[in-house]
Amino acid sequence: MLLVLSEDHKEHLAFLPKVDAAVVGEFGRIALEFLRRGTSPKIYEGAARKLCVPVEMVQRGVEGLMFLMTESSKHMISEVDFLDSVLVLGFVEELNQILLQHHSEIRSVLSLLPSNLPAYHNMEWRLDVQLASRSVRQQVIPMLSLRLLLMRGCDSCTDHSSRVLQTDPSTLLHLISTLEAALVAMKTSHTRRILRNIK
């Protein structure tokens, strides 16, 4: 699969082949840091001063590189395809190497982008017997208290939420049997066929 780059994109990256390899390498590293930790204007200003080019050009160059990296990681482009796609930009070997090395890292960073669905993290449980309450004394009611820990979002912006829930022993058995049926569903031939064939 080849990456298609828009005209704007090509323009932004146009000045890179004109500078030396070391600088391009530097830009590549800046772009990676951007992905990992965000960026600051000082870095751009420093680079702009060294190269005697306007700050915006540096910024666009870095952003263009970053976009190139994320797109290639997103689509899991093979080496050959990638080299073909960037051929038109006239890039040097350096950049391609950086990209290929950090491929999987970029992918993992991308996958941590916020997901809207809360995900299971952990569950704690406790068996209690209610003996009395304000309105009734002398009770014997067994109940299970559960604390469900859910996680939402990526590592740095995690939103842990914990819910305290209760259930009685018969509902507990029902929950167990229903969820076991869910686990079995994963092992059916239908599921296996689909998992095998959609890659």
Next chain:
Amino acid sequence: MELSESVQRGLQSLADPSTFDQTSFPALVDVSFRSLLSSHGDPGVLDQPELKQVDQVLLKQSHTAATTFILEAVKQNADKSSVSSSLEELTFSAERIEIFCSTYQKHKKELQHLLASIGRQPPQINDVSWRLQYHMKNGQVDKVNEPFYMISLNTENKGTPEDINFTCTMEQLQDLVGKLKDAAKSVEKASQM
């Protein structure tokens, strides 16, 4: 059973044959139990024909005293003998004690159930539904190709249902089911003690 002054007074006038005669006594006992068990307050609950001759102020006092007494007895899970002895102390005749106690026995379980439902508790899980889905791609990453489960816990908190939704992988679901099974085993062990 400890009862306040006004409750004792109200019950004593209920025991008094000159205030409540043979027909009005059982009627008031019935009305007292009924007003506790019905789900809506009925302002006309004391408008029974049998209760017309009773002095209205004393009627109200006795009705309040009787309902308070009943609730206290149910709360303490009092058996027939302790109810009888309390009523005896309040000058009830044996016949009236018998009428009261038989009605008490009849409605005791229902009243206990009613009282037990009062109070705060965490949301109760009633049911669970699940879906198995295959995550192929999203806006940021292509070719994810991972199956995952979407679990929905149907909980109820004092009548208002609420759904708790979350996703989990197969390993996480196995972990969850394992923990629930541990809990079930401990319930079983506890019940055998």
